[in-house]
Amino acid sequence: MKLNFYKIIKKISLGLICLSLINAVSAQTRPIEEGFDYRVMPAPQAIEAKGKIEVLEFFWYGCPHCHDFEPQLDAWVKRQGKDVVVKKVPVAFRDDLLPHSQLFYALETLGKSNLHAKVMETMHVGKKKLLTESEITEWAVSQGIEREAFLKAFKSFTVTSKARSANQIAQAYRIDGVPTVAIQGKYITSPSITSGSKARAIEVMDHLVTKVRKEKR
Template structure:
């Protein structure tokens, strides 16, 4: 090793290694012309080549550095995404929490509102549905807003149209829970069977499913999800927290408790 590198401080060597790793991962962009000129003024070509070799050798001898760098990058990106979503929740709070057209369950004047974006074909939405039913029974101060978000094809859209049509007959929640419990295909016949089981008027349901208002509502939900960075179902919003995935009832209770504390 040259005398130059032998006297290079350890932290500087590590920083150079990290920079080389970041460039190789695409985290950093190549230097601009003025930066390149400055770099060449500081290091000779031979020194730069030896620094590159040192960086490569360091990473080969310490491969966990790559893992740590990737994990740090992912954590940074997740934190930035959470911040953006929290800001978006504040911006679109009226569409989320005070949409007069959105189906609502629980206490209309509840002290905490939980919003769910979901799809009737989503197995994870079906998995978490019993937990939501349990929360409605056990928490008299909870309010739930349902955001129909059909993203899994035409059967999902058909089911969402039927659910919003059921709202006009005052049976949204019963029909929603029955659809979540349904296993098998979601076509007009199976949806009609579920509707009949909860006491809906089938002819009225089919007529209401064609409503332009329902089409506008589904479009608005998709646009809202896009603005919030929501791409999957289920996704829950409590307070200013956006939480994707099939959360357990314990996790949901924790989010609700935090919201009650104002955290």
Template sequence: MLKHLVLAFAMVALAPFAAQADDYKEGEHYDLISPPIRTESGDKVEVVEFFWYGCGHCYNFEPLIGQWKKGLGEDVAFVGSPAVWNKPMELHAKAYYTAEVLGVLDTMHPVLFQAMNVDRKRLQSDKEIKELFTANGVSGEDFDKAYGSFGVNSQVRQANSRARAAKITGTPEMMVAGKYRISTRKAGSQADMLKIADFLIEKERAAGGAAE
């Protein structure tokens, strides 16, 4: 009897999600990426956020996605991927991966967003970016070593290739499992982008795309 009650409760709890999930349609609310892109997160469902530090929409998205990431299961891997459409954006992508290599991404990620969107700094030179890092506790020597490294430059090239393969047209956009692209334009809002991402993560789980 208890088993039946638990099952009934679970069905009721999932009913709103199921009804909502039925509303999300390929081509209408999200796009299929063809051919799919190889992911780098093993048997986890990989979720990629394409962003740019100078994008006001990305800046506004950060608090939402920061909170959303806290609720992701252990079978989901979140990957930040800076967009690279021109030389200044390449410098900003190098700043992201430099912060990651130095283990200061949690500090520098919001600092870089604030510098460009609140403080109105353009960050169009290596010198400006270095000054931002050193002002936040990173030694100039450590910055130079990471910023000019083969590893960081390689990651920037990979980010550029990833965005091109996903055919992103703006930022922020998201990709799930290398198969689905979510844009604000089709999702309707940034909050709905995350709801659709949740739906697609569940879709991958149901298809056996991630370890439970």
């Protein structure tokens, strides 16, 4: 009996797809577990939002996974209670990426944090790196920000200090990839930790916030 090579390949491909779907469903239905869905910090970090549940989102503007995760994360933030405080922490894994962190804090200083998603859209949809001071400044001006005001904020001591401090925070949390979410200074999760599932990461974040609420009682 002569076997059809292409039929064999098709069957193998279908089998792998089915296996992937089974694994995805299994990940969604099994109980949330430490070590599989989240990690516990060896030493809890101090939190600034006293009396609140503090959530830190570590990200980098140039990260495609951060861009992909942003819509789900934004929706999650909007449905949190008043006892939850969410802060974004830009991470620059190399010195030449620090301008992206400065951009984040410059926009914050100028009251333009609403342009956060626009930065990612420009970089990942518009394919612009926005890595040099001149590129970043021209982009800011194109968004209606006055040139001198932006440059003053971008190069200010406050903004550059915040950008470097953000890296120190990331190091304290042992962040080696983004996006990563830290909850109450001791729990870490991310789509990569949850086997690449953004939906699972959101589910785990809900679980951890509930867990912290119970611990605070």
